[in-house]
Amino acid sequence: MRLLFAAALSAMLFAPVAAVTARPLVLAVGGEPEGGFDPITGWGSYGTPLFQSTLLRRAPDLSLVGDLATDWTLSPDRTRWTVTLRDDARFSDGTPVTPEDVAFTYNTARDAGGLVDMAGFEEARVSGPHEVQLDLSAPRISFTSRLATLGIVPAEGYGPGYARAPVGSGPFQLVEWREGAQLVVEPNPYWHGGEIGFDRVSFVFGSEEAGLALARTGQADLVAVPASQADSAPQGMTPLNVETVDNRGLMFPMRPDTGQTTDTGAPIGNDVTADRAIRVAINQAVDRDALVTLALAGHGRPATGPADGLPWDNPQGGIPGADPEGARATLEAAGWRDADGDGLREKDGLSAAFDVVYPAGDSTRQALALGVAQQLRDIGLHVTPNGRSWDEIRALMHAQVVVMGWGAHDPSEVMNLYHGSGAGAGYFNPGFYSNPTVDAHLEAAERAPDFEASLPDWQAAEWDGTTGFGAKGDAAWAWLVNLEHAYWASDCLDTGARQIHPHGHGFPITHDLPDWRWTCEE
Amino acid sequence: MSWARPLVLGRLVRLAWLLPLAAVGLFTLISLAPIDPVQAYVGDRTALVGSDQRAAIAAAWGLDRPATERFGAWLGGVAQGDLGRSITYDAPVSEVIARRVPASLALIGTAFVTSFVVGTGLGIAAATARGGVGDRILRSLAVVLSASPGFWIAILLIAVFAIALGWLPSCCAAPPGLTLAEVGIGDRLRHLVLPVATLSVVGTAPLILHTRQRLVVFLDGPAAQHLRAHGLTERRIAFGAGLRHAVGPALNLHLAGAGELFGGSVLAETVFAWPGLGQATARAATGADAPLLMGIGLSTLLLVFCGNLAADIAARIADPRLRHPRP
Numbered sequence: 001m002r003l004l005f006a007a008a009l010s011a012m013l014f015a016p017v018a019a020v021t022a023r024p025l026v027l028a029v030g031g032e033p034e035g036g037f038d039p040i041t042g043w044g045s046y047g048t049p050l051f052q053s054t055l056l057r058r059a060p061d062l063s064l065v066g067d068l069a070t071d072w073t074l075s076p077d078r079t080r081w082t083v084t085l086r087d088d089a090r091f092s093d094g095t096p097v098t099p100e101d102v103a104f105t106y107n108t109a110r111d112a113g114g115l116v117d118m119a120g121f122e123e124a125r126v127s128g129p130h131e132v133q134l135d136l137s138a139p140r141i142s143f144t145s146r147l148a149t150l151g152i153v154p155a156e157g158y159g160p161g162y163a164r165a166p167v168g169s170g171p172f173q174l175v176e177w178r179e180g181a182q183l184v185v186e187p188n189p190y191w192h193g194g195e196i197g198f199d200r201v202s203f204v205f206g207s208e209e210a211g212l213a214l215a216r217t218g219q220a221d222l223v224a225v226p227a228s229q230a231d232s233a234p235q236g237m238t239p240l241n242v243e244t245v246d247n248r249g250l251m252f253p254m255r256p257d258t259g260q261t262t263d264t265g266a267p268i269g270n271d272v273t274a275d276r277a278i279r280v281a282i283n284q285a286v287d288r289d290a291l292v293t294l295a296l297a298g299h300g301r302p303a304t305g306p307a308d309g310l311p312w313d314n315p316q317g318g319i320p321g322a323d324p325e326g327a328r329a330t331l332e333a334a335g336w337r338d339a340d341g342d343g344l345r346e347k348d349g350l351s352a353a354f355d356v357v358y359p360a361g362d363s364t365r366q367a368l369a370l371g372v373a374q375q376l377r378d379i380g381l382h383v384t385p386n387g388r389s390w391d392e393i394r395a396l397m398h399a400q401v402v403v404m405g406w407g408a409h410d411p412s413e414v415m416n417l418y419h420g421s422g423a424g425a426g427y428f429n430p431g432f433y434s435n436p437t438v439d440a441h442l443e444a445a446e447r448a449p450d451f452e453a454s455l456p457d458w459q460a461a462e463w464d465g466t467t468g469f470g471a472k473g474d475a476a477w478a479w480l481v482n483l484e485h486a487y488w489a490s491d492c493l494d495t496g497a498r499q500i501h502p503h504g505h506g507f508p509i510t511h512d513l514p515d516w517r518w519t520c521e522e
Numbered sequence: 523m524s525w526a527r528p529l530v531l532g533r534l535v536r537l538a539w540l541l542p543l544a545a546v547g548l549f550t551l552i553s554l555a556p557i558d559p560v561q562a563y564v565g566d567r568t569a570l571v572g573s574d575q576r577a578a579i580a581a582a583w584g585l586d587r588p589a590t591e592r593f594g595a596w597l598g599g600v601a602q603g604d605l606g607r608s609i610t611y612d613a614p615v616s617e618v619i620a621r622r623v624p625a626s627l628a629l630i631g632t633a634f635v636t637s638f639v640v641g642t643g644l645g646i647a648a649a650t651a652r653g654g655v656g657d658r659i660l661r662s663l664a665v666v667l668s669a670s671p672g673f674w675i676a677i678l679l680i681a682v683f684a685i686a687l688g689w690l691p692s693c694c695a696a697p698p699g700l701t702l703a704e705v706g707i708g709d710r711l712r713h714l715v716l717p718v719a720t721l722s723v724v725g726t727a728p729l730i731l732h733t734r735q736r737l738v739v740f741l742d743g744p745a746a747q748h749l750r751a752h753g754l755t756e757r758r759i760a761f762g763a764g765l766r767h768a769v770g771p772a773l774n775l776h777l778a779g780a781g782e783l784f785g786g787s788v789l790a791e792t793v794f795a796w797p798g799l800g801q802a803t804a805r806a807a808t809g810a811d812a813p814l815l816m817g818i819g820l821s822t823l824l825l826v827f828c829g830n831l832a833a834d835i836a837a838r839i840a841d842p843r844l845r846h847p848r849p
Contacts, residue, residue, distance in 0.1 A: 026699045034805060035612030113582025115564060117575040163612060176701040179611075179621060180797030181694055184701050202699045206795020210693030213684060217691075219698050391556035416572055425573045 023518055024200040028211030028223040029487070031507025032183070032203070036163025037174070039151030040108050042115025043163070047507040048514070050185060051092070052151025052168030053192075055083055055102070056144070058409060060497040060512070062311055064148060064451060067193075068097060068169065072147065078139035078447055081147070085130045090190035091154050092173040099132040104155035106134060116150060117412075139447040141454040142412035171196055171514040181205060197517045221490040224506040227299045227364075230486035240487040242509065244501040245310060245407035247303045248368055249479035250356065252279050253399055254431045262424060267399040268432060272354045275347075277334030278381070279475035283319045285327035285379045286372060292481050295367035299486060303479040305462055305470060309500050312411045312445075312455050317463030317470025318479070327379045338380050345380040353382035357396055358403040360387030365403040368480055397430040407482070407503035411458050415442050418461065418469040418476065433476040437467050485509070492520035525838060525845040533831050540827070541820065548819045549596070549812065553589040557810035560585060563609055583609050596813060606813030610805050615817035618802060625695060626798030630787050633718045634780070637725035642765075642772050644726075645733025649768075650760045652738050660730060668727035672786050676720040676793040683716060690715050693795045717794040724786045725779055732775055736768040770840025777836060780829030784822055 037043045039052050055069040066072070071084040089097040106124035109116045120143065122135040136143060154167055166174055171193055172185040183203040187196040204214060214220035216234045233239045257269035272278055288302030301308075304318025331337075336345040336352055345352040356372060358365040369385035376383045386400070393402060404427070406413060416422055419442050420434030441461035448454030462470040469476045485505045489495060494517045501508045560580050564571050571579075580586040584595065599606050605615035648660040667675075684692030691697065691713050696705040740746055741756075741764060749759050784800075791800030799818060806814040838844045 024699050028698075034610050038612075041612060113578040115571060115575075115579070117571050119572055119574045178695075178702060178797055180801045181696070181795070182698060184699075200699070204694065204698045204795075206693055206797075207792065209680075209793075210795040213680070213692040214698060216685065217688065389556065390561075412572070422573070426576065428573075 023198060024202065025198040025222075025493075025516075025518070026202045026204060026214070026220045027510070028204040028206075028214055028220045029506040029509055030205065030208070030211075030224055031510075032180070032205040034179075037166040038114075038163035039153060039168075040105065040112050040114055040116065040158075041163065044151045045115070045149045046502060046504055047510040048512070049149075049151040049168070049170055050172045050510075050513075051166040051174060051188075052153065052170045053089065053097075054148055054151055055085075056148040058148050058499065058511075060499050062409060062499060064144065068102070068152060069147070074141075074450055076449075078141070078449065079136045081134040081136075081143075082127065083132050083134065083147075084128075085132065086192065087130055089169045089192045091167050091169050092188040092190060093154075093157075093167050094190060095154065095156070097152060097154075097169045099126040099128070099130060101155045102132045102152055104158070105150065105152045108153075108158070109150060116146070118146070121146070141446050141448045141451055142410060142415060144451045145410040145412065172201065175200070191514075193514055196514050201513070215488050221493055222495075222509070223488050224509070225486050225488055227297055227484070227486050229488075230297075230299050230484075233488040236491055237488040238491055240489045240495070241299055241484045242487065242498055242501050243301065243309070244483055244485055244503075245307055246405065246483045246485065246501065246503045246505070247306065247308070247407045247479055248365060248403060248405045248481050248483070249303060249306075249477045250282065250372065251397070251402045251404045251477055252431050252475070253397075253401070254433045254474075254476060257399065262398060264395070266395045266397075268424070270354060270399050270401070271350055272352055273401060275334065275336075276475060277330050277336065278352065279478065280319070280471065281327040281330040281336075281379060282372075282376060282381070282478045283471035283475050284321060284323045284330060285381075286375055286478060286480065287322040288320075288480055289322065290375070291368060291371050294371045295364050296481060296483060299484040300481045301484070303482045305479055306406055306414060306417055306477070307411070308479075308482055310409070310411075312414065312458035314459035314462040314468075314470065316459075317468050317472050319471040319475075324379050331379065336380070343377075343380060344382045351382065352380060353384070355384045355386040355400050356403060357386045357388055357393055357400045359390055359393060361389075364483070365405075369403055372480070397427070398424065398432065402430070403480075405503060409499070409502050411445070411454070414458055414461065415446070418442065431476060433469065433474070435467065435469065435474055437464070438469050438474075441468075492518055494519050526835065529834060529838075530831070533827070537827060541823065544823050545597075545816065545820060546593075548816055549589070549593050552810060552812045552815055555810055557808070559583070559609060559810040559812070562809040562811075583607075592812070596816065605817045608806070608811050608814035608817075610809040610811040610814060611802070615813050618814060619799065619817055619821060622797065622799045622802050625796060626787060626791070626800060628714070629717055629721060629790065629796060629798060630783055632714060633721035633787075634725070634776070634783060636718055637722035637729065638773070638776050640722065641726040641729025641776075642733050642769060645730045645772070646737055646760050646765060646768065648730065648734040649737035649741060649764070650756055652734075652741070657734075661734070664727045664730040667723050668731075670723070672720060672724060672789050673793060675723050676716075676790065679716050679719055680793075692716065695796055717790045717796055720793070721783065721786050721790045724782055725776060728779070729772055729776060733768045733772050736771055737764050740764055740767045770837060773840065774833045774837040777829050777833030781822070781826035784825060 033043050035041055037051055039049060053067050056064045057067040059065050068085055068089055069083045070086050073082050085099060091097060103124040103126050110118045110121050120137050120140045122137045125133045127133045151168060157167060171188055171191050173188045175184040175186050177183045186200050211223040212225060215223040215237060230239050230241060252273040253270040254274060255269040256271050256274040260268045292298060292300045305313050307313040331345060336347045338345050356369045358369045366387060373383035373385050416428040418433055418438055420439050422429045423432040423434050438461045441457050445454040445457030448457060462468045463472050467473045485501055487509060496512055496515045499511060560576055563579060584592060596606050608615050608618050611618045644660055648657045651657045680692045683690045695713050697709055746759055788800035788803050791798050792804050803818050
């Protein structure tokens with residue numbers, strides 16, 4: 001047996017590796033940036049920036065590695081990054097990448113008012129022939145994510161037309177962009193990152209149906225497909241289901257209803273969900289595996305936190321669920337009892353009844369709301385699913401439970417969701433969650449000397465043994481599921497090791513496009 | 523052509539009050555739409571953009587100012603020939619429209635000609651066979667077509683010709699993987715077939731019925747009987763004198779319906795991933811992109827206006843009785 005194994009292994013090792021021939025690749029994964037390919041206004045925060053390179057990049061395990069940077073250090077007071085650049089990087093027009101270009105990019109992005117969140121960034125300065133300094137106004141370790149997403153543009157030649165004729169030091173250069181139809185790119189001969197396995201890559205835009213039709217006629221090599229189509233790949237293609245942190249959960253209003261309203265007149269507070277026992281019991285009762293089967297047709301995994309599986313996640317803070325007995329005990333202990341025998345619990349004359357609001361056009365969230373309502377009836381909570389438009393939800397979300405979804409490769413999302421300073425601002429923290437201990441952990445994380453060192457503090461914010469925003473602590477949310485993103489990939493396409501994907505189905509799969517290989521002989 | 527001057531002048535006066543009225547109406551509708559343009563701009567990246575940055579985006583695009591002020595600024599720009607900047611496409615509105623007009627014109631123009639030729643032709647055929655089996659089939663077809671929603675026809679065409687038979691491409695304006703220079707004219711025409719067919723249906727059905735009706739009246743009239751007495755065949759009467767009789771009003775009807783064709787193109791372009799103005803309209807609407815929607819709306823208004831004017835002129839050329847309306 002062992003001999004057989006050894007023989008098989010050596011056969012695998014010494015088998016002639018299929019010659020990698022460059023060939024064109026056609027992708028239909030959406031993600032067309034209508035505004036063009038300008039990193040300064042937000043291009044490239046998900047997936048590969050194609051044309052530009054970044055100072056750092058995230059490896060498949062989401063750790064940070066250098067791209068343009070060979071060394072990066074944070075000053076002792078945590079407000080100054082000193083970044084050393086590699087000296088062999090060139091833009092696709094052949095000119096070298098200089099620290100001036102980096103400083104120009106960061107300073108321009110700060111003033112642009114685009115989609116790059118540069119809050120807390122002060123100024124970038126050239127400090128040596130291959131060195132640049134980035135100054136922050138206050139310690140902010142999550143700014144590291146900017147280093148990994150902001151593509152560098154050439155100071156010379158950047159202008160109003162840049163977004164539609166991008167020049168950068170990334171793996172590809174633009175050949176043609178027919179807006180609304182197709183983007184054609186070819187490898188950048190000056191790229192510092194190695195060989196690319198394709199002599200041309202085309203991105204077909206338009207509708208999802210168009211992508212499916214192209215796949216069925218064999219004209220596309222990788223397409224994003226809806227979950228319902230995940231398993232029915234046409235001949236020559238394989239279903240590719242990618243794990244994500246594209247999560248869905250129940251956001252709870254944390255305050256009791258005291259008649260308070262926001263500036264726009266929206267009511268704040270919900271007396272039922274303001275009780276921690278209710279929120280914990282919901283986390284204990286929901287059967288997340290059943291919800292994955294019901295709402296996602298099995299294409300997903302249970303969610304217990306906002307960043308399941310990412311480095312700053314703390315699985316200790318979650319409650320796995322599917323424990324109605326435990327949930328009933330929690331409710332009994334807190335005084336929620338069914339005194340009148342109608343199957344519904346009350347406490348001090350208040351019924352344990354609330355709405356779960358979901359955006360009416362989203363069938364996944366609808367299925368989650370219905371499934372949760374069914375499961376919670378079992379423990380004596382009366383939940384009414386309620387489909388509304390996002391506009392209505394904006395007025396309801398401070399007083400009603402809402403099915404929401406997040407998931408980013410950036411811990412500042414955790415900050416936005418749970419820090420007390422953001423209570424009531426936008427969609428992040430509509431429940432007015434605020435806990436000084438959690439705030440302190442989050443602030444400590446932002447003050448960390450480097451990204452690795454910040455991880456324990458992010459995790460402590462979720463659960464530090466006594467409190468946290470996680471289900472064992474304040475249970476500010478009941479996270480339910482993480483979606484899987486479904487694709488069909490050609491049998492011949494090797495997309496290598498993949499990251500856990502963020503919110504947003506489609507273009508994020510291209511993150512490691514330069515490493516993809518074609519494994520069939522032509 | 524003495525009748526043409528007062529007609530055109532009158533219409534220009536009408537346009538002078540119609541345009542501002544439409545501008546105000548459109549802007550009011552867009553401002554009232556329950557879409558937050560900043561949220562639409564942020565889109566998928568909600569998790570990455572904090573509230574301070576949202577404020578910065580609103581300020582950069584002037585969305586933090588009151589609606590009346592924004593309208594005033596837009597109007598001031600238009601007076602100087604500047605249609606404003608599209609937030610969706612991050613480019614001047616005039617540029618976005620200019621980039622997308624050729625694809626749309628190719629689609630709308632081909633559909634316009636196709637539906638006119640097919641509609642009139644079938645109408646005449648139905649009239650010559652009036653009362654017969656062919657007439658009944660054509661009339662039923664016309665009624666079914668005019669009752670069918672465009673998106674349904676599109677799905678049907680894709681299911682039959684693209685997926686089941688595999689004859690025609692179901693998407694896009696060109697085959698994937700090629701640059702425009704590499705795409706041959708044959709390929710482009712093949713990609714035009716299904717979208718044009720979908721779009722033509724809107725105009726074809728009324729034309730069949732209308733032309734048939736006009737021609738039946740003519741063929742049963744004394745003029746046709748006279749021609750028949752001279753020994754002309756039914757077909758020659760229909761496609762000779764009959765055609766001249768029916769084509770003027772048909773053209774009039776067809777030109778007046780140019781606006782519907784534009785509306786239909788929004789749908790056809792969305793279904794077939796056609797990179798034209800219709801696709802941009804759909805994106806601008808979901809993004810509450812006021813300057814772009816205003817630009818497209820007003821240029822559509824101009825287009826429809828010109829269509830109607832052309833229809834009236836064509837009708838007067840075809841039918842001398844209309845040139846001097848009796849007092």
